[in-house]
Amino acid sequence: EPEVTQTPSHQVTQMGQEVILRCVPISNHLYFYWYRQILGQKVEFLVSFYNNEISEKSEIFDDQFSVERPDGSNFTLKIRSTKLEDSAMYFCASLGTARDEQYFGPGTRLTVT
Amino acid sequence: GESVGLHLPTLSVQEGDNSIINCAYSNSASDYFIWYKQESGKGPQFIIDIRSNMDKRQGQRVTVLLNKTVKHLSLQIAATQPGDSAVYFCAETLSGYSTLTFGKGTMLLVSP
Numbered sequence: 058e059p060e061v062t063q064t065p066s067h068q069v070t071q072m073g074q075e076v077i078l079r080c081v082p083i084s085n086h087l088y089f090y091w092y093r094q095i096l097g098q099k100v101e102f103l104v105s106f107y108n109n110e111i112s113e114k115s116e117i118f119d120d121q122f123s124v125e126r127p128d129g130s131n132f133t134l135k136i137r138s139t140k141l142e143d144s145a146m147y148f149c150a151s152l153g154t155a156r157d158e159q160y161f162g163p164g165t166r167l168t169v170t
Numbered sequence: 171g172e173s174v175g176l177h178l179p180t181l182s183v184q185e186g187d188n189s190i191i192n193c194a195y196s197n198s199a200s201d202y203f204i205w206y207k208q209e210s211g212k213g214p215q216f217i218i219d220i221r222s223n224m225d226k227r228q229g230q231r232v233t234v235l236l237n238k239t240v241k242h243l244s245l246q247i248a249a250t251q252p253g254d255s256a257v258y259f260c261a262e263t264l265s266g267y268s269t270l271t272f273g274k275g276t277m278l279l280v281s282p
Contacts, residue, residue, distance in 0.1 A: 061213075090269065097178070100214060100259065100272040113269055148213050158204055159270060161213035 059083045061162035063149050069168045070139055078134045078165045080149030088152040089132045090159060091124065093117070093145040100148065106132065139169045178257060180277045189247040189280075193260035193273045198241060200262035204270070205234060205245045209256045217245070217258075247278075255280045 062081045070076050082089050091103040104114045106124055123135045132151075136143055146166050150159040183189050195203065201222040206214035220227045220234045220243075227234050233246040243260045257277050261270040 092270075099274045100261075100270075102269040102271065105269055115269075158216045158219055160216070161206075164211075164213045 059160075061149055061151055061160050063147075063162040063165050065165060066163065067166045067168070069170065072141055072169055073138050076136050076139055076167060078136075078147050078149075078167070080132045080134075080162055081130050082132055082149065082151030083153065083160055084130070086151035086153045086160075088112075088159075089124075089126070090150040090152070091134045092148045092150065092161075094148065094164075095145045103134070103147075136167075139167075141169050143167060144169045178275050178277045180279060182279045182281065183250050185250065185252060185280055185282050187250050189245075189250045189254070189278060191245045191247075191258050191276045191278065193243040193245075193276075195241050195243060195260065195262045195273065196271065197262060197264070198238070200264055200271075202263050202265065203234070203236060203243055204261045204263075205232075205243075206259045206261060206272075207254075207256045208259060208275075214259060214261075250278070250280050252280045252282055254278060 064079045068076055089106040092100050093103055094100045102115050104118045104124055105112045121137045125133050146164040148164045149162040152159045204219040205217040207217050208214045218229045218232050218234050220236050225236050231248045235244045247254055257275045259275045260273040263270050
């Protein structure tokens, strides 16, 4: 069964550093998402991406965040200058059509020290 | 139940019992609802979905009920097994490709 993959599984970085989280969505999917989950809390939407542009973003997704689909398979989330409060699990999701459910990747645990 | 702060409501059941997990959603315009299961250290896993033109949908061992009048969803798991132990989230969206808004989650603990 096709699945969303994410790398790395765990990223430790120092405050102020840039990080890039990588996702490979399901190959024929057209809609891509990033969510985050702070430990013990609910999953929160960050950004959605369709047709090579951001279609929606939340208040969390400020100027420190950016997304890119650099080629036909990868979908990345960049945090330019990480803060302690960016520590969370980051989930990528993809969607084929509006009639389908979003498929989630296993997540990247980001720890900012 | 509803969660407060970092503490998830917890439902503890015995293996073989039926479990009911409840969720109150926020947007009366939402028309697509999904239940996700999240095991420790993993991403949300789709369980079952329902559209707003239905009030009940059944899957294998799971049933979702939707009450639009009071904006309430429930997930019923029949003959609960230890492998069902996880955090369960409901999610709502305005359309199939729109962003998901997740509920606060309920932890289900199944003891043998």
